[in-house]
Amino acid sequence: MIVGIQECRCRVIGSASLKDKRRVVKSGLDRIRHRFNLSVAEVDFQDDRQLTTLAMVGVGSGKHVVERELRQALRLLENLDGLEVLDAEITYA
Structure with missing residues (x-):
């Protein structure tokens, strides 16, 4: 059994508020959840x-x-x- 973890540091372009950011991030997370057999979450910079x-x-x-x-x-x-x-990095456990 292999566990792969990928962390992606991203910038939300043109975001004027946390509401704008959450709309973009939620769209990406939902698409990944529906298309791939992966678990995904926002893990840092929630208030930026x-x-x-x-x-x-x-x-x-x-x-x-x-x-x-x-x-x-x-x-x-x-x-x-x-x-x-x-930036994106994959680690395995």
């Missing part, structure tokens, strides 16, 4: 209107399976309107 850190976790029988899901979820975030991925 322009920065966020999103964490995605997947469990699988092999590293390649988990890594593929995490990479596809990262591509989804990179193509999300209003969100810029600044």
Whole structure:
């Protein structure tokens, strides 16, 4: 069993309030939850209107399976309107 954890530090573009930020972040989290077999949450910068850190976790029988899901979820975030991925890192347990 492999557990993969991906942390993505992102900037919310054009966010003037926490409400604007939450709309963009919620859209991304909902899309990942519905398209991939991953758990996802906002884990840092909850009170900052322009920065966020999103964490995605997947469990699988092999590293390649988990890594593929995490990479596809990262591509989804990179193509999300209003969100810029600044940094992403995958660790395995």
